[in-house]
Amino acid sequence: MSQHKRALLSVSNKEGIVAFAKQLVEQGYELVSTGGTKRKLEEAGVPVASVSDITQFPEILQGRVKTLHPHIHAGLLAQQDKEDHVKQLEDLGINGIELVVVNLYPFKETIAKDGITEEEAIENIDIGGPTMLRAAAKNFQHVTVVVEPDHYEEVLSYIKEGEVPVTYRKQLAARVFQHTASYDAHIAGYFAEAVEDSAPEQYTRTYERVQSLRYGENPHQQAAFYQDPLYKGISLAHASQLNGKELSYNNIQDANAALSMVLDFTEPAAIAVKHMNPCGVGTADSLFGAYERAYAADPVSIFGGIVAVNRELDGNTAEKMKEIFLEIIIAPSFSKEALDILTTKKNLRLLQVDMTKEQGAGQQLTSVRGGLLVQDVDEASLEDVTTSVPTDREPTEQEWQDLKLAWKVVKHVKSNAIVVAKGQQTVGVGAGQMNRVGAAKIAFEQASDHSHGAALASDAFFPMPDTVEEAAKAGITAIIQPGGSKRDQDSIDACNEHGITMVFTGMRHFKH
Numbered sequence: 001m002s003q004h005k006r007a008l009l010s011v012s013n014k015e016g017i018v019a020f021a022k023q024l025v026e027q028g029y030e031l032v033s034t035g036g037t038k039r040k041l042e043e044a045g046v047p048v049a050s051v052s053d054i055t056q057f058p059e060i061l062q063g064r065v066k067t068l069h070p071h072i073h074a075g076l077l078a079q080q081d082k083e084d085h086v087k088q089l090e091d092l093g094i095n096g097i098e099l100v101v102v103n104l105y106p107f108k109e110t111i112a113k114d115g116i117t118e119e120e121a122i123e124n125i126d127i128g129g130p131t132m133l134r135a136a137a138k139n140f141q142h143v144t145v146v147v148e149p150d151h152y153e154e155v156l157s158y159i160k161e162g163e164v165p166v167t168y169r170k171q172l173a174a175r176v177f178q179h180t181a182s183y184d185a186h187i188a189g190y191f192a193e194a195v196e197d198s199a200p201e202q203y204t205r206t207y208e209r210v211q212s213l214r215y216g217e218n219p220h221q222q223a224a225f226y227q228d229p230l231y232k233g234i235s236l237a238h239a240s241q242l243n244g245k246e247l248s249y250n251n252i253q254d255a256n257a258a259l260s261m262v263l264d265f266t267e268p269a270a271i272a273v274k275h276m277n278p279c280g281v282g283t284a285d286s287l288f289g290a291y292e293r294a295y296a297a298d299p300v301s302i303f304g305g306i307v308a309v310n311r312e313l314d315g316n317t318a319e320k321m322k323e324i325f326l327e328i329i330i331a332p333s334f335s336k337e338a339l340d341i342l343t344t345k346k347n348l349r350l351l352q353v354d355m356t357k358e359q360g361a362g363q364q365l366t367s368v369r370g371g372l373l374v375q376d377v378d379e380a381s382l383e384d385v386t387t388s389v390p391t392d393r394e395p396t397e398q399e400w401q402d403l404k405l406a407w408k409v410v411k412h413v414k415s416n417a418i419v420v421a422k423g424q425q426t427v428g429v430g431a432g433q434m435n436r437v438g439a440a441k442i443a444f445e446q447a448s449d450h451s452h453g454a455a456l457a458s459d460a461f462f463p464m465p466d467t468v469e470e471a472a473k474a475g476i477t478a479i480i481q482p483g484g485s486k487r488d489q490d491s492i493d494a495c496n497e498h499g500i501t502m503v504f505t506g507m508r509h510f511k512h
């Protein structure tokens with residue numbers, strides 16, 4: 001172990017720093033620290049010099065300038081295997097720094113708090129820390145840099161063995177650049193609010209890993225689940241799992257679809273999802289009634305499905321849910337009775353999602369080969385549009401109810417999408433077909449007799465009257481669709497001929 005190695009310690013999170021520093025001293029390191037870190041070490045009896053002793057310059061501007069000095073940065077950036085670097089340091093009386101331990105002002109934690117002022121946020125932008133971290137990481141061939149207390153132990157074990165291997169130093173450097181990039185992304189996000197630009201020139205969001213997944217959509221695909229740590233809306237990525245096996249990639253996608261759908265309902269609602277499409281949706285005055293309807297909508301497909309509800313899950317409903325195999329149940333809360341009933345199923349995943357927050361869906365990101373598509377989440381509903389009825393007949397009150405439910409659901413079904421609903425539940429869902437009439441036929445086949453007197457929703461307009469003709473054959477009496485086709489009149493005429501009422505929303509809900 002060589003003598004007189006120097007370590008610079010400047011940490012905001014002081015957890016574990018005293019024990020680490022003591023061992024560094026035992027290993028022959030000279031320590032240098034900034035004000036607060038130095039005080040902490042001195043209180044614990046650890047010998048430590050001050051950065052100001054080295055720089056011969058005081059910490060000024062309330063800590064805004066402490067380590068930003070050539071004596072520090074030359075010590076961090078000098079390549080000790082280059083003669084001229086070594087000579088320059090000698091000529092200027094600068095000593096090298098071999099180990100840097102820095103963690104940053106808690107910017108993210110600060111802006112996550114309610115009622116924070118701009119001044120507080122800005123004072124928590126660390127300048128000197130990232131500068132040291134980046135300098136040391138750039139010079140990883142000669143410097144060991146530690147940004148996370150989690151790494152103290154491992155670094156010490158290497159030091160005790162004699163030297164920190166350069167391969168490990170490079171890993172630490174990589175971690176530093178991830179850390180500072182993420183840190184800056186939070187700052188960029190905070191400032192982005194000032195420009196309100198939803199399509200910035202550079203897209204710099206940062207996410208934190210919630211979970212490494214066993215695999216992706218298929219077992220041969222690697223995958224992980226990340227969350228936006230500052231997301232303030234209703235969030236699947238911030239859900240609490242109360243029971244069951246670890247969530248899988250497909251579970252998370254399905255759960256997100258079910259959650260997004262149930263949030264569109266204010267009355268008690270239950271949504272059953274399979275492969276990201278709703279297979280059964282029910283609403284009622286009680287959650288039990290809503291679930292009964294969602295189940296009755298398609299008692300076959302719900303098996304192995306994901307169910308989301310928008311009221312506390314009660315014992316009765318839980319008992320009914322327990323009768324079949326479900327992968328996940330999502331609820332704003334679970335009564336004690338419901339938990340007692342459902343936790344007897346060891347594998348059943350129970351997710352509690354705080355649904356009291358603002359919806360705040362934000363942006364939807366979809367990766368494409370070599371790029372990223374960004375759009376607003378489709379949060380629009382019938383309340384955002386002015387509907388019109390171009391047919392001879394206006395919907396009855398009952399038809400309006402069914403039309404509204406079908407329209408809420410069709411928005412969440414993969415295009416081309418047709419949903420048939422009757423009596424506060426879906427009775428047929430045609431999802432993801434390459435032509436609209438094909439989707440309609442699937443929905444009618446599933447609905448069977450229930451399509452008589454039912455309502456139909458189409459996520460996009462009818463380019464020709466064939467869907468109306470099929471609907472008439474199936475006994476549909478009310479249709480809701482965006483309208484806007486050149487041949488709308490053909491569909492209107494077909495409706496009038498069959499006594500069907502049709503509503504135009506003027507807004508489509510493609511979901512590719």
Ligand SMILES: NC(=O)c1ncn([C@@H]2O[C@H](COP(=O)(O)O)[C@@H](O)[C@H]2O)c1NC=O
Nearest residue numbers: 012034036037064066067068105127128129
């Ligand atoms: N201004 C500087 O030169 C500077 N140098 C280090 N810091 C930060 O000051 C903190 C430690 O300060 P203290 O040891 O005084 O508690 C660390 O989070 C470190 O990243 C600085 N602070 C902010 O920029």
